[in-house]
Amino acid sequence: MLEAKGLSFHYGKKKVLENITFSVQKGEMLGILGPNGSGKTTLFKLISGILEPDSGDLFIKERKLTQYKQKELARIVSTLSQQTTETFSYTVKEIVSMGRYAHQTGWIQGLTVEDKAIISRAMEQTGISHYSDSLIGELSGGEKQRVYLAQCLAQEPEILLLDEPTNHLDLSFQKELLDTLKMWSRDKGLTIVCIFHDLNLASLYCDRLLLLHHNQIESDANPREVLQENTIKKVYKTDVMRTLHPQVPAAQLVISPESAEKSGHEVIGEEHLHISRDYISITTNFPLKTLSSGMTGAGVGWHKYFVNRHVNKDYHCEDYKVEMKSYLENNGFLPSETVGMMTAVELEDAAYGSYQAGASSVFIVVTASVGHAVDAALSEQHPSYLLPGTINLWIFINGELSEQAFLQCAMTATEAKTSVLRNRQVADPLTGTTATGTPTDSLLIAATQTGEHHEFAGTITSLGKVVAKGVYECITEALDKRESSIKARKEG
Numbered sequence: 001m002l003e004a005k006g007l008s009f010h011y012g013k014k015k016v017l018e019n020i021t022f023s024v025q026k027g028e029m030l031g032i033l034g035p036n037g038s039g040k041t042t043l044f045k046l047i048s049g050i051l052e053p054d055s056g057d058l059f060i061k062e063r064k065l066t067q068y069k070q071k072e073l074a075r076i077v078s079t080l081s082q083q084t085t086e087t088f089s090y091t092v093k094e095i096v097s098m099g100r101y102a103h104q105t106g107w108i109q110g111l112t113v114e115d116k117a118i119i120s121r122a123m124e125q126t127g128i129s130h131y132s133d134s135l136i137g138e139l140s141g142g143e144k145q146r147v148y149l150a151q152c153l154a155q156e157p158e159i160l161l162l163d164e165p166t167n168h169l170d171l172s173f174q175k176e177l178l179d180t181l182k183m184w185s186r187d188k189g190l191t192i193v194c195i196f197h198d199l200n201l202a203s204l205y206c207d208r209l210l211l212l213h214h215n216q217i218e219s220d221a222n223p224r225e226v227l228q229e230n231t232i233k234k235v236y237k238t239d240v241m242r243t244l245h246p247q248v249p250a251a252q253l254v255i256s257p258e259s260a261e262k263s264g265h266e267v268i269g270e271e272h273l274h275i276s277r278d279y280i281s282i283t284t285n286f287p288l289k290t291l292s293s294g295m296t297g298a299g300v301g302w303h304k305y306f307v308n309r310h311v312n313k314d315y316h317c318e319d320y321k322v323e324m325k326s327y328l329e330n331n332g333f334l335p336s337e338t339v340g341m342m343t344a345v346e347l348e349d350a351a352y353g354s355y356q357a358g359a360s361s362v363f364i365v366v367t368a369s370v371g372h373a374v375d376a377a378l379s380e381q382h383p384s385y386l387l388p389g390t391i392n393l394w395i396f397i398n399g400e401l402s403e404q405a406f407l408q409c410a411m412t413a414t415e416a417k418t419s420v421l422r423n424r425q426v427a428d429p430l431t432g433t434t435a436t437g438t439p440t441d442s443l444l445i446a447a448t449q450t451g452e453h454h455e456f457a458g459t460i461t462s463l464g465k466v467v468a469k470g471v472y473e474c475i476t477e478a479l480d481k482r483e484s485s486i487k488a489r490k491e492g
């Protein structure tokens with residue numbers, strides 16, 4: 001649909017683009033990226049015919065750009081640029097109607113019924129119908145942006161060129177605009193070339209990214225390929241970290257503020273632990289990075305409050321998340337910053353301990369009951385309803401863990417837990433085989449992310465060794481305490 005072959009351009013003596021070659025297929029959405037001054041707008045002006053290249057050629061539908069008459073080109077290519085000349089005295093509808101100019105014929109030019117329908121549709125799709133009679137000069141930056149986009153759409157182009165179209169738009173309109181563009185490219189075969197400063201939006205919506213650097217193309221590939229930490233660091237000269245979007249397989253890049261305070265953080269240990277009849281809690285003065293299966297705060301996150309709440313064996317609530325949220329609020333914990341768990345175990349039977357792993361330390365807190373233990377290997381024989389009997393395991397690490405170490409820590413802890421059950425010969429009451437855990441066990445790994453870095457936390461690493469030892473000892477102690485309490489209650 002669009003092809004650039006060996007484009008070069010300079011302003012005066014300043015070389016801006018050199019030997020730029022790429023092509024865009026029909027229905028493709030291409031994002032142009034690059035730092036300030038890398039030549040994005042200049043390339044955009046070359047493609048839209050505003051500037052002529054010093055050398056090289058541009059082809060639109062396999063025909064040289066220079067061979068098109070202006071009006072003929074306007075029927076194929078529509079451009080939304082940053083500097084749109086202000087036409088204060090026109091109404092919104094008049095501005096959008098100008099998009100039909102390229103399609104009008106004859107000396108007496110008027111809008112046909114079809115033109116009017118296309119104009120109305122373009123205004124609806126950009127959410128500006130209710131400004132129809134307002135003067136353009138009276139609108140906000142974002143509203144104007146949508147009016148000029150509607151004008152482009154009214155043109156019904158085959159190729160749409162957009163220079164930072166989301167500039168000035170609030171979050172919901174950014175999403176709405178890009179969703180609409182994506183739909184047009186996918187369903188109507190509209191070819192889109194779009195300049196982006198927001199790498200994450202480009203990653204989410206573009207089929208391909210063209211990254212400019214030092215007058216040339218640094219990278220031309222799919223977004224996941226282009227948005228590599230090293231490439232972006234080299235081109236933008238700043239540190240970025242690549243992370244995953246939680247819902248779609250797109251790379252996202254994040255920056256960390258230089259001022260992120262890492263010193264003065266407390267060491268998490270016994271002095272933070274509060275145990276009452278109702279709940280066990282730990283409150284920290286800064287958020288810890290967490291991996292957990294708690295009822296609140298599950299998954300990966302950052303949390304300051306950790307609550308293991310005692311409930312009766314017959315606790316049942318249809319909407320336990322809402323109930324837990326109000327419980328946390330009523331007890332002074334911010335639900336959004338809390339990893340919350342539940343247990344039917346008496347909290348006085350909790351066990352905890354501190355362990356040293358080189359320069360890092362580990363603090364472990366456990367509540368444990370194995371009344372309804374299950375052998376994972378034969379769990380398919382069990383019915384699917386949950387019975388209370390839970391090992392809730394908290395592991396606080398005063399150190400910095402890689403993502404790999406977080407997962408390995410969870411594996412190490414689970415293996416140590418299973419080892420306790422094996423050594424105590426805890427049986428699965430249904431199968432009679434050795435149990436590996438209970439169906440409602442919960443785990444929390446919380447790291448301060450300060451101090452010594454741990455890339456790994458498998459069973460034979462310095463960190464893994466103390467996690468395994470601590471988990472083994474604390475679960476053993478918690479089960480011993482529980483057995484003694486049950487025995488004392490029976491005797492008493």
Ligand SMILES: Nc1ncnc2c1ncn2[C@@H]1O[C@H](COP(=O)(O)OP(=O)(O)OP(=O)(O)O)[C@@H](O)[C@H]1O
Binds near residue numbers: 014036038039043
């Ligand atoms: N009219 C001009 N005359 C002279 N130099 C120019 C002109 N327009 C742009 N330049 C220079 O050309 C280089 C590329 O500019 P361009 O606007 O294409 O970059 P960009 O990637 O779009 O930048 P930004 O992200 O800041 O919008 C810059 O160094 C700029 O100073």
